[in-house]
Amino acid sequence: MTRTVLLTGGAGYIGSHTFVALVEAGYSVVIVDDFSNSKPSVLTRLGRLTGLNKVEAYEGSVLDDAFMERVFNAHEFDAVVHFAAKKAVGESVSYPVDYVETNVGGLTTLLRLMDAHDVRRLVFSSSATVYGDPDIIPIPESAPRSYTSPYAFTKLMSEQILEQAAAADPAWAFGILRYFNPVGAHPSGTIGEDPSDIPNNLMPYIAKVAAGELSHLNVFGDDYDTPDGTGVRDYVHVCDLAMGHVKSLDALMASNLGHTVNLGTGIGSSVFDMLQAYSRACGKTLPHVVTDRRDGDVPVLCAEVDRARELLGFEAKRTLDEMCASSWHWIQTGAKE
Numbered sequence: 001m002t003r004t005v006l007l008t009g010g011a012g013y014i015g016s017h018t019f020v021a022l023v024e025a026g027y028s029v030v031i032v033d034d035f036s037n038s039k040p041s042v043l044t045r046l047g048r049l050t051g052l053n054k055v056e057a058y059e060g061s062v063l064d065d066a067f068m069e070r071v072f073n074a075h076e077f078d079a080v081v082h083f084a085a086k087k088a089v090g091e092s093v094s095y096p097v098d099y100v101e102t103n104v105g106g107l108t109t110l111l112r113l114m115d116a117h118d119v120r121r122l123v124f125s126s127s128a129t130v131y132g133d134p135d136i137i138p139i140p141e142s143a144p145r146s147y148t149s150p151y152a153f154t155k156l157m158s159e160q161i162l163e164q165a166a167a168a169d170p171a172w173a174f175g176i177l178r179y180f181n182p183v184g185a186h187p188s189g190t191i192g193e194d195p196s197d198i199p200n201n202l203m204p205y206i207a208k209v210a211a212g213e214l215s216h217l218n219v220f221g222d223d224y225d226t227p228d229g230t231g232v233r234d235y236v237h238v239c240d241l242a243m244g245h246v247k248s249l250d251a252l253m254a255s256n257l258g259h260t261v262n263l264g265t266g267i268g269s270s271v272f273d274m275l276q277a278y279s280r281a282c283g284k285t286l287p288h289v290v291t292d293r294r295d296g297d298v299p300v301l302c303a304e305v306d307r308a309r310e311l312l313g314f315e316a317k318r319t320l321d322e323m324c325a326s327s328w329h330w331i332q333t334g335a336k337e
């Protein structure tokens with residue numbers, strides 16, 4: 001029996017890759033996106049990639065009750081994967097209320113509709129930012145939670161809302177996925193990350209240096225207590241991450257039991273590791289300038305990955321070189337279309 005899944009934010013970076021993985025796994029997928037941070041042309045690309053004649057999609061906001069009610073009335077959903085959110089940490093500091101409204105309000109609107117339509121399974125995009133500035137590396141899911149930005153606050157609050165809903169009504173089954181640093185692109189070069197502004201994240205920034213759109217990479221501090229002095233993060237290929245959503249959904253379908261897991265590789269890479277890997281991918285040495293540390297940056301964030309393996313059978317396999325090569329392929333092909 002084909003299962004039907006609502007994918008909010010399905011035209012975005014992680015959502016589009018997850019769409020492909022879900023279709024390949026046999027799910028029927030319906031997208032809702034307001035295209036506030038993506039382009040409708042992604043839908044054509046998704047059709048091309050999956051071979052579907054028509055990608056089922058609705059343009060509108062998850063905050064719009066009446067619109068969402070129409071979507072729920074038009075389909076019999078078995079589950080929801082909820083990506084739609086604002087995600088820029090810096091912007092959230094300037095517009096905290098907008099972030100709460102979209103990220104928390106979007107979730108509660110969705111939960112009310114799911115409840116009314118008896119859809120009980122939800123996979124939720126959480127983030128390693130809920131660990132704040134962690135004491136234990138690699139970070140286990142049991143580590144204390146906190147936040148260092150309004151964005152992280154919305155993710156922490158969302159997790160707590162889901163936990164309280166599940167405690168109040170065991171019929172709910174939530175897959176809370178804490179992403180570490182998603183990077184890379186689909187190997188076909190058809191979909192990828194395409195920020196229109198100057199990116200805040202390392203790989204999209206390096207990609208723009210490689211493409212000649214930015215002159216050099218600013219390395220924010222080389223005096224951290226790490227092997228080469230630069231910040232260390234757990235980068236995970238977006239296609240591995242997408243597969244994590246399939247595994248999470250499969251687990252919710254099979255057992256109706258919720259889970260909270262980290263999605264990362266468990267391997268830390270420094271800024272210089274990434275710069276060198278991207279240089280290998282694009283075949284040129286990429287210039288950098290070391291500047292002061294950036295407020296709020298922590299030296300090392302790396303996932304403990306045992307729980308995802310044990311509960312979901314999830315393992316992120318792609319290497320840093322594969323992440324960079326797929327990003328560069330996307331920048332040179334699909335992103336230019």
Ligand SMILES: NC(=O)c1ccc[n+]([C@@H]2O[C@H](COP(=O)([O-])OP(=O)(O)OC[C@H]3O[C@@H](n4cnc5c(N)ncnc54)[C@H](O)[C@@H]3O)[C@@H](O)[C@H]2O)c1
Nearest residue numbers: 009012013014033034035036037038061062084085125127
């Ligand atoms: N990319 C990361 O580094 C990262 C890390 C941790 C967690 N996350 C979370 O993963 C999710 C997806 O992230 P992404 O990188 O794919 O972001 P993205 O911005 O590329 O995708 C989000 C999509 O949601 C849509 N959207 C935003 N607000 C909406 C609304 N009110 N109604 C309908 N659609 C709306 C956007 O147009 C976009 O297509 C987000 O919840 C984000 O917070 C991302």
